[in-house]
Each structure stands twice: as structure tokens, then as C-alpha cells.
Amino acid sequence: MVEKSSTSWILNEQTYEDCTVIIKTKHIEVDCYFVREKVLSGEISTKHVSSGDQWADLFTKGLSSGRVNYVTSWDYMTYILSLRLADFVRIPLERAGGMIALIDVYCLFNRARGTELISPEDLLQACAIWEKFDVPVMLRKFDSGVMVIQNKSHSDEEVLAKIKSIVLKSEALKNGISPSDAAIALGIAPLMAKEHLLTAESKGLLCRDISPEGFRFYINLFKDIDPNNIYLVKDHGNYQTWVSTVTVSGLDINTRLFLVAFYSMEILNLIPGKLDSFHLSCIR
Missing domain, CATH: 1.10.10.10 (Winged helix-like DNA-binding domain superfamily/Winged helix DNA-binding domain)
Structure with missing residues (x-):
């Protein structure tokens, strides 16, 4: 409330004593100027209470009228x-x-x-x-x-779109990304990057691999697998992008596809419908 000709602050005795002590401090004086600027700019609305109402309230102090809400x-x-x-x-x-x-x-x-x-x-x-x-x-x-x-x-959607573009790059498709990698790519702190990656996992966009080195995240390929024909290699989608990107390193491409199909079948048998998160370290 702002004091004008016919208006004043509504305070009870305890609040008055508190303010008397607080207003003597330097930072409250600065805060008062801060509030004044906000009021003048219209960011804070003011409420005026007439002096007559205040005197009437003082005489009825202690009665449970519920008419006035005191600001401490x-x-x-x-x-x-x-x-x-x-x-x-x-x-x-x-x-x-x-x-x-x-x-x-x-x-x-x-x-x-x-x-x-x-x-x-x-x-x-x-x-x-x-x-x-x-x-x-x-x-x-x-x-x-x-x-x-x-x-x-x-917007979380914008962040998820950026993460998807990162994990679909050739190197990320082969090795995944860590929170540090995402932090560098997104230009944010690693802690924030990790939370965004976990959010992407919860929405089914990524899969998480937990190892002694920490977390690594991969594009979720299981969403592109047909439950009725898990051996079918689609010619479109993230699954085909991964197939066309990975190179022979210890295992040939047919063996890698077999392992993907095998573990997909295990998931379908053990936890039907739960295809949104799976450890892919076995096929790296």
C-alpha cells in the first residue's frame, strides 16, 4: 500500500514493531526504492485504505471480523x-x-x-x-x-528436437553421447544436459547405457521394430539409419542385426510393451 493524503499502511502492533526495526537497516531502504520504481512502471498494483477505515480497525483490533488481512x-x-x-x-x-x-x-x-x-x-x-x-x-x-x-x-520440445539431431549423427549412432557431449553441443551445463537426456529417455526418444564410465545415450531403435516380425529390416526410420551408418568393427553387420533382433525378442517375451529403454552396450 502506498501512503497518500487519505491513505496509510495497515499495521497491527507486532507488524509495526517489526517494521520499525527492519526499516532502520540499509537494504530495506534500497528495497523501498525498488518497490517505488515497480509501482511507477505499473508492474505492481497499489491498494489504498482510507484513514477512517484504519482508525476503525484499530478500535476493533482483536475482534474476529475477518475484514482485514494483515501483511507481516x-x-x-x-x-x-x-x-x-x-x-x-x-x-x-x-x-x-x-x-x-x-x-x-x-x-x-x-x-x-x-x-x-x-x-x-x-x-x-x-x-x-x-x-x-x-x-x-x-x-x-x-x-x-x-x-x-x-x-x-x-520449450522442452525444441530441446528434444536438438537432442534427436545430435544422436542421429554418424558418430553418435555408433558410440552414443554422454551428458558432457550433449552439454557441449547444446551449450549448457552438464547437469542440465543430463536432465534433458533423461527427459528424452522418459519420452521414448533415447535408450540409456549404464557402465563404469557413466551414462551414455543412444537413439531408441526399438520403436522402429515390428513386434509381429522382429527380423524385418525396415528401409526407413531410425533403424535403417543406424544400419546404414554402423561399420564392421569386430562384428559384421549381419551379426549386429541378429543381436538387435534377438534382444528385441527377449524384451517382447519378458516385458511386453516396454520397449522405450534398453541397454545397447552389447551391440556396440
Whole structure:
């Protein structure tokens, strides 16, 4: 609320005492200027309460009328922090390709604040209330538990299309790609690349091979296999692309095709309908 001729802040005694202490600090003075700029630019709407209503509320304080919702200093601080954070992450998001890990934002934001550090809980609460405001960023949690901040305009479909083009290249068809390979190709952090690859696997685009060296991802060939004729070699699709790309290295092409068909049959017999993820290291 903004004080004008016939308006004033609505505060109860506890909130007034809290604000009296907080307003003496330097960073609140800066935040007040920040809010003033947002109000003048129209990004924050103001609500005015007449002095008469405030005096009436003071005389009825303690009664359960439910007419007034008091704003505590804690809510105010979280609100201000949320707006400042949304404004701060714009440049880091542009440099990171539209998505950045929450832990990285925590480090960058605290480094920018100097000695006025915030806790991880404060950061998480500030991000969580973005959904209540019209800001261009959002908090996202992957199935693995990794939390990131991303632009609302970020499209998973575009990322998946880029990943598909990467894994269909000749070298990737033979050896697969690692999260580091994807990170270099996409221009993002390895952690973000790994999450995108896992998302692509969950959608049936990729298969994952787990080895002592880590994860490697391959194009999912099993979607192109006909369950009614697993020995049929199609003349189109990813399966044919792989067949025309692989070279003889220890095993000839017919042996490789036999192994693909054999393990496809095993999958069909053991787990019908579950063809979206399988380890392909046996046919490399």
C-alpha cells in the first residue's frame, strides 16, 4: 500500500514493531526504492485504505471480523526478494540457454549481494511465489529432484528436437553421447544436459547405457521394430539409419542385426510393451 493524503499502511502492533526495526537497516531502504520504481512502471498494483477505515480497525483490533488481512514484515521481505530475484536472473538465464540450476542461482545471487546474504530457505520461498506474479521466469523440479530456474518461454520440445539431431549423427549412432557431449553441443551445463537426456529417455526418444564410465545415450531403435516380425529390416526410420551408418568393427553387420533382433525378442517375451529403454552396450 502506498501512503497518500487519505491513505496509510495497515499495521497491527507486532507488524509495526517489526517494521520499525527492519526499516532502520540499509537494504530495506534500497528495497523501498525498488518497490517505488515497480509501482511507477505499473508492474505492481497499489491498494489504498482510507484513514477512517484504519482508525476503525484499530478500535476493533482483536475482534474476529475477518475484514482485514494483515501483511507481516516476513511476507513483505519475501515479496521484495522474489521480485528482485526475478529481475536478477534474466542475464544469467540468457547466458545459460534459458535454464540454470537453483544452486547456481543461490551462489550468483549471494555473491552479488555481498555481505547481505540470504539462506537457501529464503531463496526457495522467493522462487515458489513467482507463480502468483506476472514474471517471465519459473521454478521447475525434475523427476530426479534437481531444481532449476527457467524462462517461461523455454520449450522442452525444441530441446528434444536438438537432442534427436545430435544422436542421429554418424558418430553418435555408433558410440552414443554422454551428458558432457550433449552439454557441449547444446551449450549448457552438464547437469542440465543430463536432465534433458533423461527427459528424452522418459519420452521414448533415447535408450540409456549404464557402465563404469557413466551414462551414455543412444537413439531408441526399438520403436522402429515390428513386434509381429522382429527380423524385418525396415528401409526407413531410425533403424535403417543406424544400419546404414554402423561399420564392421569386430562384428559384421549381419551379426549386429541378429543381436538387435534377438534382444528385441527377449524384451517382447519378458516385458511386453516396454520397449522405450534398453541397454545397447552389447551391440556396440
